[in-house]
Amino acid sequence: MTFLVEKTADLFESVLGTRPSGVWSAPGRVNLIGEHTDYNEGFAMPLAINRRTAVAAALRDDRRIRVTSSFDSALVEIEIDDISADTVSGWSAYPLGVVWALRQVAASPESLCGVDLVIDSDVPVGAGLSSSAALECAVAVALNDLWQMGLSTMELARIGQKAENDIVGAPTGLMDQIASMHGRADHAVLIDCQALTATPVALGFAASDLVLLVIDTTVRHSHATGGYKDRRASCERACEALGVPSLRSVTESDLPRAQSILDAETYRRVRHVVTENARVLATGAAIAVDGPRAVGELLNASHVSMRDDYEISIPELDCAVEAAQNAGAVGARMTGGGFGGAAIALVSTHLMDEVTEAVLADFAHRGFARPEIFAVSAADGARRDY
Numbered sequence: 591m592t593f594l595v596e597k598t599a600d601l602f603e604s605v606l607g608t609r610p611s612g613v614w615s616a617p618g619r620v621n622l623i624g625e626h627t628d629y630n631e632g633f634a635m636p637l638a639i640n641r642r643t644a645v646a647a648a649l650r651d652d653r654r655i656r657v658t659s660s661f662d663s664a665l666v667e668i669e670i671d672d673i674s675a676d677t678v679s680g681w682s683a684y685p686l687g688v689v690w691a692l693r694q695v696a697a698s699p700e701s702l703c704g705v706d707l708v709i710d711s712d713v714p715v716g717a718g719l720s721s722s723a724a725l726e727c728a729v730a731v732a733l734n735d736l737w738q739m740g741l742s743t744m745e746l747a748r749i750g751q752k753a754e755n756d757i758v759g760a761p762t763g764l765m766d767q768i769a770s771m772h773g774r775a776d777h778a779v780l781i782d783c784q785a786l787t788a789t790p791v792a793l794g795f796a797a798s799d800l801v802l803l804v805i806d807t808t809v810r811h812s813h814a815t816g817g818y819k820d821r822r823a824s825c826e827r828a829c830e831a832l833g834v835p836s837l838r839s840v841t842e843s844d845l846p847r848a849q850s851i852l853d854a855e856t857y858r859r860v861r862h863v864v865t866e867n868a869r870v871l872a873t874g875a876a877i878a879v880d881g882p883r884a885v886g887e888l889l890n891a892s893h894v895s896m897r898d899d900y901e902i903s904i905p906e907l908d909c910a911v912e913a914a915q916n917a918g919a920v921g922a923r924m925t926g927g928g929f930g931g932a933a934i935a936l937v938s939t940h941l942m943d944e945v946t947e948a949v950l951a952d953f954a955h956r957g958f959a960r961p962e963i964f965a966v967s968a969a970d971g972a973r974r975d976y
């Protein structure tokens with residue numbers, strides 16, 4: 591048992607007075623490349639990381655759901671049938687949203703037992719590492735086992751997304767949940783968000799003496815409000831104007847026509863999505879043919895596209911990326927939905943300290959809050975731990 595799994599089982603016992611019947615966990619993720627492409631039915635290439643959210647759980651003999659998190663001392667209680675977007679709020683909307691979404695697809699919802707859920711995590715929250723998907727997927731695999739629902743990993747990913755869209759109210763895509771469900775050690779996951787397929791891509795970072803650094807700016811974002819929703823709306827408007835079902839059908843050769851039809855801002859949004867899809871596929875090809883050091887320019891270009899065309903970067907993210915690049919990173923980009931959160935830098939192992947120091951120094955020089963910088967490795971997806 592890992593430290594986190596043991597700690598979560600112990601927390602269950604100290605809060606509820608009994609041992610859980612099991613502990614399940616799911617990882618956060620970083621997106622190597624392919625940002626804001628998931629809801630446009632495009633391509634993305636995230637990796638599950640060695641930071642996880644664990645849930646200790648046990649069935650009850652009534653129909654109550656009780657949930658608590660190491661986050662918060664409150665024990666939230668609700669009847670299974672009473673869960674709706676109006677009755678739940680705050681962090682518990684994520685786990686309770688998963689309960690709600692599973693109930694929707696259950697063969698006989700009236701026969702589902704209640705359950706106690708206790709959550710602990712070492713995924714940083716709101717950092718763009720998808721603590722939300724880690725939480726949803728951990729709860730989804732736990733309940734899939736306890737309620738013996740027999741859903742596939744892809745179905746469970748969709749349950750997590752449904753919880754986040756319909757109960758939390760954040761219109762996020764499916765990338766994070768697929769990464770958290772399908773992750774594999776030392777692999778990224780190439781996701782085709784139209785076909786809904788997840789293909790492991792061997793990374794070989796360690797074998798090439800590379801380390802993937804996360805630079806968490808500590809600037810927090812929210813996907814339920816603001817810019818994320820606006821970007822989605824722009825893409826929907828663009829599809830209508832272009833007469834396409836999704837931006838997946840638009841390729842780089844269609845861009846001149848798109849430019850002649852769309853206003854300048856909407857066109858920039860489309861150009862990001864279209865070129866980002868191409869960069870994801872190019873990244874897969876580059877790794878396969880030339881190894882992981884060949885992806886640097888694609889990461890750098892992705893950042894420029896997010897900064898200038900999609901306009902989702904912030905000065906702290908630009909600073910992190912530029913400082914890492916100047917200190918010799920193979921490539922760097924902001925990762926996640928934007929407006930805060932983290933950047934990633936792919937760095938030669940021997941330059942790790944130098945890059946870290948350079949980023950810290952530039953942040954201090956610019957008067958930004960000190961970022962959290964740590965290495966991540968590609969880890970396995972959601973599973974039962976005990």
Ligand code: ADP
Nearest residue numbers: 659661681711715716717718719720721722725
């Ligand atoms: P991100 O997914 O990038 O970390 P989100 O805003 O999508 O950021 O999700 C963060 C939210 O998910 C938190 O504000 C909280 O409501 C919920 N959450 C994540 N992890 C936990 C946890 N361990 N316990 C309770 N709630 C959590």
Ligand code: MG
Nearest residue numbers: 720721722723
């Ligand atoms: Mg999230």
